Amino acid sequence: MNLLAAEGLTVRLGAATVLAGVDFRIAPGEIVTIVGPNGSGKSTLLRALLGILRPIAGRVLRRAGLRIGYVPQRLAIDPGLPLTVARFLSLPRRQPAGRIAAALARSGIAGLGGRQMAGLSGGQFQRALLARALLETPELLVLDEPTQGLDQPGQADFYRLVEDLRRDLGCAVLMVSHDLHVVMAASDRVVCLNGHVCCEGTPSVVAAAPAYRALFGTGTGGALALYRHVHDHRHDHARDGDGDRHHHAGEA
Amino acid sequence: MMVEGFVLRAGLAGLALVLAAGPLGCFVVWRRMAYFGDATAHAAILGVALALAFDLSLYAGTLAVALAMAATVSTLAGRGWAMDTTLGVLAHSALAFGLVAVSFLPGVRVDLAAYLFGDILAVRWSDLAAIAAGTGGVAALIAWRWSALLTATLSEDLAHAAGIAPARERMALTVALAVVVAVAIKVVGALLIAAMLIVPAAAARAFARSPEAMAAAAVAIGAAAVAAGLAASLALDTPAGPSIVAAAALLFALSVALQPLLGRG
Numbered sequence: 181m182n183l184l185a186a187e188g189l190t191v192r193l194g195a196a197t198v199l200a201g202v203d204f205r206i207a208p209g210e211i212v213t214i215v216g217p218n219g220s221g222k223s224t225l226l227r228a229l230l231g232i233l234r235p236i237a238g239r240v241l242r243r244a245g246l247r248i249g250y251v252p253q254r255l256a257i258d259p260g261l262p263l264t265v266a267r268f269l270s271l272p273r274r275q276p277a278g279r280i281a282a283a284l285a286r287s288g289i290a291g292l293g294g295r296q297m298a299g300l301s302g303g304q305f306q307r308a309l310l311a312r313a314l315l316e317t318p319e320l321l322v323l324d325e326p327t328q329g330l331d332q333p334g335q336a337d338f339y340r341l342v343e344d345l346r347r348d349l350g351c352a353v354l355m356v357s358h359d360l361h362v363v364m365a366a367s368d369r370v371v372c373l374n375g376h377v378c379c380e381g382t383p384s385v386v387a388a389a390p391a392y393r394a395l396f397g398t399g400t401g402g403a404l405a406l407y408r409h410v411h412d413h414r415h416d417h418a419r420d421g422d423g424d425r426h427h428h429a430g431e432a
Numbered sequence: 433m434m435v436e437g438f439v440l441r442a443g444l445a446g447l448a449l450v451l452a453a454g455p456l457g458c459f460v461v462w463r464r465m466a467y468f469g470d471a472t473a474h475a476a477i478l479g480v481a482l483a484l485a486f487d488l489s490l491y492a493g494t495l496a497v498a499l500a501m502a503a504t505v506s507t508l509a510g511r512g513w514a515m516d517t518t519l520g521v522l523a524h525s526a527l528a529f530g531l532v533a534v535s536f537l538p539g540v541r542v543d544l545a546a547y548l549f550g551d552i553l554a555v556r557w558s559d560l561a562a563i564a565a566g567t568g569g570v571a572a573l574i575a576w577r578w579s580a581l582l583t584a585t586l587s588e589d590l591a592h593a594a595g596i597a598p599a600r601e602r603m604a605l606t607v608a609l610a611v612v613v614a615v616a617i618k619v620v621g622a623l624l625i626a627a628m629l630i631v632p633a634a635a636a637r638a639f640a641r642s643p644e645a646m647a648a649a650a651v652a653i654g655a656a657a658v659a660a661g662l663a664a665s666l667a668l669d670t671p672a673g674p675s676i677v678a679a680a681a682l683l684f685a686l687s688v689a690l691q692p693l694l695g696r697g
Binding site for chain 1: 461462463464579580582583585586587589590591592593594596633634637640641642643645646
């Protein structure tokens with residue numbers, strides 16, 4: 181039984197049809213990553229799946245009572261808004277202090293509850309967003325480009341944390357990313373999107389698929405291998421790869 | 433010391449205004465709606481012209497036009513228009529059309545300055561009742577929607593995912609803004625309403641580590657500005673509305689000067 185599924189989803193933003201006939205599903209405990217070039221409709225698909233955007237055709241099927249933890253793509257907090265991390269976690273519903281402390285610890289920012297959101301580093305900020313998504317023990321964690329603005333070691337750390345959370349909490353994870361080389365290896369299934377689903381499957385299947393290579397070129401295959409190496413050894417060689425860096429610069 | 437009736441009414445009207453303008457002004461600052469406030473307030477002059485022309489209540493006329501303007505701006509913003517220029521055009525045109533419309537009114541000698549800068553010392557008990565009802569309603573609305581408003585201010589997507597409709601919260605703020613503009617026109621006038629929204633809230637930032645504290649501090653700073661402005665107006669025979677705003681501006685300057693000492697939460 182899927183947690184969340186979509187059938188023939190077509191979404192229009194203004195005059196442009198951003199998604200056409202997209203089918204999607206995610207099962208309990210699965211990590212699914214949506215990849216695609218800029219403007220391919222990745223965030224639009226997430227927002228349609230979450231019910232933020234209404235499709236003009238097709239439908240979204242959500243298991244009854246599904247608890248979703250959502251980490252949005254960008255959150256620009258005006259510096260004129262004083263907000264501690266703990267207060268942020270209590271929006272919109274007040275949360276007990278113990279639960280807030282546990283969520284912060286789980287996200288790797290234990291003890292930062294009293295800090296102002298505006299004073300956090302990029303990595304801490306993303307973890308604060310993640311902690312908020314974890315509060316209501318989600319069955320599905322939805323992350324929209326969660327490592328934007330982080331350096332490569334920071335990205336690798338963040339995805340490692342997501343994998344740990346999946347293992348510990350048993351939640352499914354749905355991510356959108358264009359950090360292909362890092363994120364794909366952490367996924368059970370990759371959906372390559374460009375207005376429609378180009379290809380999908382395990383990371384190695386997608387990386388070898390002609391449709392994927394047509395969109396992203398072949399350099400990513402090597403980067404993927406490199407990441408696996410990094411991941412297995414829990415070291416920080418990610419910065420060594422030249423092709424890797426090229427690729428990332430091109431994507432950013 | 434005897435307090436003259438008109439001074440008491442002026443003070444109470446000012447306090448009633450800042451009770452709503454403080455928290456609402458915080459949202460105006462957090463959501464960067466400063467120009468939005470200007471456009472709505474300037475449209476109120478058109479409302480004054482309509483009220484006088486059709487012999488309506490001043491509050492009904494300004495409320496109707498302010499609501500129409502606020503809804504227009506809100507809709508345009510929702511469609512992703514480049515708001516800076518659009519708001520500039522709307523704000524100033526609304527003011528110009530309002531002034532032209534007032535000049536057309538036959539046989540009515542209109543004291544324009546009273547509507548542009550307010551005449552808080554002329555507030556009657558009936559005005560005070562209307563002002564208190566309006567600002568009390570706005571304060572209650574903001575208190576009721578507080579968490580949802582804050583969440584929608586941080587991120588509309590986040591709000592949506594938490595089961596909050598951001599459009600409804602935006603509408604609540606739009607209505608609140610129109611009501612405050614309508615009742616504040618007697619107190620500080622169409623040109624200075626936006627100042628009473630923004631200046632106390634901006635000054636409050638230095639003293640606050642939480643959104644709630646900032647809203648409370650904005651009310652306190654606004655109240656101090658009303659008291660100081662009225663006192664100055666009586667002692668120095670300066671116009672009351674501008675004196676109140678000037679006092680708020682001085683408090684803002686003081687907060688900026690104190691900021692390094694307070695360590696900006």
